[in-house]
Amino acid sequence: MRFKKQKRHRKTVRFFCVCFGFRQPFKVLCDGTFVHHLLHNDLTPADKALSNCLSAPVKLFTTSCVLAELKKLGVAQSASFQAALKLAIARCDHEKVVSADACIAEVIGENNSEHFFVATQDADLRKKLQKVPNVPLIFGLRNALFLEQPSKFQRDFVKSSEEKRLHLTEKEYKALEKRTTSVSANADEEDSGDEEGLGHHNPGLQPHNTRNYSGKERDVKDRVRFKRKKAKAPNPLSVKKKKSHENPNRASGKVSLF
Incomplete structure (x- = not known):
């Protein structure tokens, strides 16, 4: 089960990296x-x-409005407030404190230009x-993210x-x-110029497509000829030696009279 969850998370991270240009270390915007x-x-x-959830290094952020909301809750959320103070502050440009969800929605905007993961x-x-195209969302369930x-x-x-990029x-x-x-007009002008030049006969001019070939160039054959493989002589080591048909008597030194 844990392996399937990690595989699903890696697939989702790859989707946002490829389609929207998210890069490591990932920036995570946390609320209270x-x-x-x-x-x-x-x-x-x-x-x-x-970082275990995303299988990549992360940097955690919050906003001043989130800190103000945690501070308003008093002693009940004092530990959360002290922990949130350790996070980096993302700029929200609110002169008056607004609710945490409104602040985060405004920081993200319509296109999430800062490439935040929202937790x-x-x-x-x-x-x-x-409903924002490029906002990956993180949430917790018991002791898992x-x-x-x-x-x-x-x-x-x-x-x-x-599909728009294809058209x-x-x-x-x-x-x-x-x-x-413009290209077709230039081509028409060149064709008309060639026709005018050929219309006036000049014995000193030759057609454009004629060439003076040397004797060697005339003999060059257009078709490529491949050499045929000739039969080679058999391997002498694999050929049996010829048997000698000598007279056995002559070999032994005796002469037969009959």
């Missing part, structure tokens, strides 16, 4: 609910727990951010953007049309 969940379930150190236990916030798979909206957005835009189409017309 997620920090509280990490402390309550003893998922510390937080950076190690999240939250707020189901409504996750549902809202699923999960990376949500891309939503249908995110997959459809990637598919439509790929020319109106501006590109006009530029291509203008270029083809």
Whole structure:
């Protein structure tokens, strides 16, 4: 089960890296609910727990509005507030403090230009951010962390953007049309110039496609001829030696009279 979860997480991370240009170390934007969940379930150190979830190094962020909200909750969330103070602060540019979910939604914006992973236990916030094309979401369940798979909206957005890249835009189409017309016009001018030059007979000129070949070039054959393989002599080591037909008597030194 754990292996399947890690495989699913790696596939989701690869989707966002390839389609939206996420790069390591991944930046994770945490809200107060997620920090509280990490402390309550003893998922510390937080950076190690999240790097195990994403199988990559991470850097944790929060916002000043999230810190202000945790501080307002008083003693009940004092541990979460102290833990959140250790995280890096993402710039939110709010003069007045707003709610944590509104602040995170505004930091993400319409295109998540900072490439944040958003870690939250707020189901409504996750549902809202699923409609932003390039926002990966992380949440906790008991003592485990999960990376949500891309939503249908995110997959459809990637598919439509790929189809758009395959077709020319109106501006590109006009530029291509203008270029083809100019090229064809130049070609027509060259053809007309050639016809005018051939129309006036000049004995000193020869047709454009004629060439003066030397004798060697005339003898060159167009077709490539391949050498035929000739039969080679048999291997002398594999041939049997001829038997000698000598007279046995002559070999023994006796002469036969009859």
